[in-house]
Amino acid sequence: MTYSYCEASDVAATDSTCPILGLPKSVDGARTDVNDITSFTYYPSDESSCVTSATACSHRKGDLWKVTNALGQVTEYLAYDGAGRVLSVKDANGVVTDYTYHPRGWLTASKVRGADDSSESDDRITTIDYWPTGLVKQVTQPDGAFARFTYDAAHRLTDIADNAGNTIHYTLDNAGNRSKEDTTDASGTLKRTLSRVYNQLGQLATQATAQGDPTDFGYDPNGNTKTVTDALGHATQNDYDPLNRLARTLQDVGGIAAETKFGYDALDNLTKVTDPKGLDTTYAYNGLGDLTKLISPDTSATTYTYDSAGNRATQTDARNIKTSYGYDALNRLTQVTYPTTSLNVSYIYDASQTPCASGETYGVGRLTRMQDGSGSTDYCYDRFGDLVRKVQTTNGKVFVVRYAYTKAGQLSRMTYPDGAVVDYVRNAQGQTTEVGVTAAGGSRQILLKQATYYPFGPVASWTYGNGRPMQRVLDQDYRPLAINDTRSDGLAVGFAFDPVGNLSALTAPGNTAPVVKLDYDPLGRLTAFKDGPTDTVIDGYTYDATGNRLSAKVNTTTQTYTYPTTSHRLSSVAGTARSYDAAGNTTAIGGTAVQYVYGANGRLTQVKRSGTVVANYAYNGRGEQVRRVGKTNVYTLYDESGHWLADYDNNGAVVQQAIWLDDLPVGVLAKTTLRYVQPDHLGTPRAVIDPVRDVVIWRWDLKGEAFGTTAPDQDPDKDGTAFVFDMRFPGQRYDALSGLNQNYFRDYEPGTGRYVQSDPIGLDGGISTYGYVAGASLMLSDASGLQAFVISYGPGMTGAAGAAAAYNSNNIENKYDLNSCGPKVTEENVSFLMNLFELVGPQSVFSIKGLPWMATNAAVGRAQQAVERREYSRVCKSPIPPTGDKCKDALANLQRLKQCLQLRDAFSKKWFNDQDAGHVIEVDNTRRAIKKLEDFIGRNCPAMIIN
Structure with a gap:
């Protein structure tokens, strides 16, 4: 430079x-x-x-x-x-964009101007009010929704309230630690709670759920987290090298004793991870810290080169396939080229495309066109940067999706390619309370109405358009207690949990007697699915320490799984052999019985059965499978969050179009006929209802085989007409041609409970790179096929959820939320302020005084500060397993920085009131880094989904 x-x-x-x-x-x-x-x-x-x-x-x-x-x-x-x-x-x-300030220099409003400069009616205005002390009192979004903040005499945040009267209250100890957090609704009824105990050094010693189940933390003399012990007494031990770098984790000490070891070079780059099977994944770097070589027991050797700006220039995988990357002068990814040139992808920015109408041409700084092996996609934006039109052209078929938004930038209407319209009615808090559907050529129908929500949490209930009720009951940890459609054939199930948070039973709603029991090993992996009344094992599973399944008993059949000593590639199941290419992709099951062919882009492109091609697949530049060719073409659309949106037939006519409420599928248009969808606690569809006859016409039983082997009932009403609906676990759709569930970036095999490809993000997705959600399929989900996530609005995760996150070299504590069960104030309510810092300069960082993340108790001694600073520094600086893919590494680093920011925020809340400029800059730098990574991913990594 x-x-x-x-x-x-x-x-x-x-x-x-x-x-x-x-x-x-x-x-x-x-x-x-x-x-x-x-x-x-x-x-x-x-x-x-x-x-x-x-x-x-x-x-x-x-x-x-x-x-x-x-x-x-x-x-x-x-x-x-x-x-x-x-x-x-x-x-x-x-x-x-206009900014106004308080006389004392605090930012009070941000106004993004609409098209009419003579009026503010079409502007997006966000305002900030302050207490006389300079602490933020209220942040009001452009639609009038607001969050209000209250502080104690020491200027520490004690309460957050929204404009519905819901409140999060923080009880603080004398040192300013949050010892208790309570979430109440407008009537003052407690809805969620958790408690914490800190030791004399201010370190978290115990965190307890609403039921009082504890997770205990122990520390070494340097303040590193030494042990984590769950409510069932299962302990994870962490060891550190002399530089306080994580060197070893031992999960379930004295039991399974799953050991993972880490090695580093002199520059703190992670150079080796040894998994519980004793297999090494190694990383080599150049002098600038760029990953140049990765050797994995599953994907073999991958090498990388970089340009002078540190952008990845080439990647050569173990198949000796070289992929090259090109960038514009702003270092945005513009070209991905493969030896098979028909797969090449180009990304075009800034230039408005032909399909964009007037008012949709604000494309500078944004991706406006993507050309790839499947065809092309054009993107059109309004003046606020919202995507308002997407035009996908695949094999000559053109599909147009249009979006409209509220003043706060929330989705208000979506128009599908056939002209069908879905509209979202929102309350004063911006939450969707009604969803209307207007099929092509039809009149508006109510899909659902009267939706209610838990305070600062998920949807609690709604009523379908025909009056059918849906209740989603949560406990005070915001875990599901019941999903209840009170009509006879709808989805109705209760949930019970063990002390570490594993789903331990399925019951009838309101009845504690288990219909099904679930057992887990100490690492949270499902080991038994049992009949509740008799305790008889219906399905059972065993695992090695890494998480590879060793055996499965499904009903009366037991199958043995074998693996080579040198990798985690599944060699055979019940004697049926499997083959792999050099990069770890499954290429055959049972010889020529089923064969999978992969393109130069590493994606499944063809399926053969007995040597005959039965399917071909095409993907766009975002990694979405948009075309499937069997006997005929099927074209597929996704929305901008990666949800499956629609399938269209060979002629481009509608087959099915999905309707979503946030991340829950709640309806589907079968051609022009509306059906209701009932999702479970993970968002997996479990029932489809004909609203006219008010009967279930498709059911995928939650009490079926836990990893998805059980086929859905396509004719539960016995009318002789099958309703085909291919949605499965979140992000998955069943493909009868391949026998797999397409899961965005990968393909999942329900029969083995694992993917047929190794994880594209490597060990950052978990120590078992083929495994599905760490063996906890009814507790975790993986909508993108990259990394397991817990569907939870609670304070933290233990048990199965914890096991999924227990391996992560970013931070062994990332399985526990050490901050708040409430909203991330700095990221959700006032995050727009952070985007201004690049514009208004660092001087304004210090003039925006008293924001919640700066509230603190400054009276506590510097010695304790040093201990806590060392702890968050360890977290923020701990390495992540690199993949060599700049986009995947950026996404992994983004997740790490957000975890880092949570700890930095907690530290600054406790210790400073913007009097330490160095620390304010440190926090701001973290926010800047997050913003830059989000911008980088948005501009350069169209295939990445930011969660």
Whole structure:
């Protein structure tokens, strides 16, 4: 990088836009193949009104006027106040954002202007109110929804309330630690709670659930977390090297004793992970810390090269397939090329595309077109940056999806390619309370109405359009207690949990007698699915220490699983052999009985049975399977969150179109006929209902085989008409041609409870790279096929959920939420402020005083501060297993930084009130890093989903 500054000759020039000696003039990036210079120009003199009126003075000599990036895109700073704070900015799309400040310099409003400058009716205005102390009192979103903050006399956050009257109350100990957190509704009824106990050093010693089940933490003399012991007494032990780097974890000490070891180089790069089977995954780096080689027992050797800016230039996998990457002058991914050129992907930014209508041409800085082996996709944006039109062209068939939004940027309407419209009615908190559906050529129907929500939590109930009720009852840990459709044939099930949070029983709603019991090993992996009344094992499973399934008893059949000593590739099941390519992809099961063929992009592209091709597949540049060719074509659409949206037939006509309520599938249009969908606690569809006859026409029994082997009942009403519905676990759709469930980035085999490919993000997805959700299929989900997530709104996770996260070299504690069971105030309610720091400059970081993440008790001693600082520093600096894929590594780092930010926020809440500039900068730098990674992923990694 080369920097230039305003020199004397610049200052002396007439009408110089570099008027003050030493101002930054340009930055020349590291690239040598492109012109990657960012330039800065400044106002050459005071605005004329400055002489007569300080308040009317919009700028002064030397104020930043324009920033021009390497592609010539200009951000213009239109006005400043007398203190030098930015009042108005025009971005490269020509959209103006205005800022106002309190007399003491605190930001009070951000206004993104709509198309009509004469009125604020179409503006998006976010306001911030303050207490006299400078602490934030209320943040109000553009739609009027707000969050209000209350503090104690020591300026520590004690309460968060929304405009419905729901409240989160924090009970603080004398040191400012949150010893108890209670969430109540508007009537004051307790809905969620957790408690914590801290030791004399301020370290978390015990965290207890609403039921009082504890998780205990022990520490070594350096403040590193040494042990984590769950409510059943299962302990995880962590060992550290002399530099306080995690060197070893031992899960279920004295029992399974699953040992994972870590090695590092002198620069703290992770160089080796040894899994419980004793197999090594190794990493090599260049002098700049870029991963150059990864050797895995499952995917063999992968090598990487980089350009001068650190962008990945090539990747060569164990199949000796070389993939090359190209970038524009802003280092955005523009090209992915393969030896099979028909698979090449190009990403186009900034330029408005032909399908975009008036008002949809604000594409600068955004992905506007993607061309790939499946066809192309065009993206159109409104002035607020919301995607309003997507045009997918596949094999000559054109599919257009349109979106409309509320003033707060929430989805209000979606128009499907056939003209069907789904609309979302929202309450004053921005929550969806009604979903309307207008089929193509039809009239509006109510899919669901009267939706209610838990305070700061998920949906609690709704009523389908025909009056059928749906209740989703949670306990005070926000775990599911029951899902209850009170009509006779709907989804109705109760849930029970063991002390560590494993789902231990399925019951009838309101009845504690188990219909089904579930047993787990100490690592939270499902070992038995039993008949409740008799305790008879229906299905049983065993595992090795890494998580590979060793045997499965399903009904009366027991199958043995075998593996080589050198990898985790499944060699055979019940004597049926399997084959793999060099990169660890399953290529055959039973010889030529079933064969899988992979493209240069590593994706499943063809299936053969007995040597005959039965299916071909095509993927877009986001990694979505958008075309399936069997006897005929099936075209598929996804929404922008990665949800399956629709299937269309060979002629482009509708087969089915899904309707979502957040992450829950709640309806489906079969051609133009509306059906209701009833999802379980994970979001897995379990029943489809004909609203006219009010009967279930499809059912996938929650009491079936836990990993999805049981086929759904396609004719439960026995009318002789089968209803085919291919949705399975979250993110999965059954493919009869392959026998697999397509799971976005991978393909899942229900019969073995594992994927047929190794995890594309490597060990960051878990120590078992083929395993599905750590063996806890009824507790965790993996909608993208990359990493397991717990579907929970509670304070933390233990048991099965904890087991899924127990291996993670980012932070062994990431299985526990050490912060809040409430909303992430800094990320959800005032995150927009962080985006302003790049515009208003670091001086305003310190002028925005008293924000919640800066509230603290400054009276506690520096010694305790040092202990806690060392703890969060360890978390923030712990390594992650790199993959060599910049996009996947960016996503992994984003998740790590968000965890890091939670701990930094907790630290700053406790210890500072913006009096320590260094710490404020540290927190701000973390936020900047998160923002940059989010921007990087959004611009360069269209195939990545940010959760």
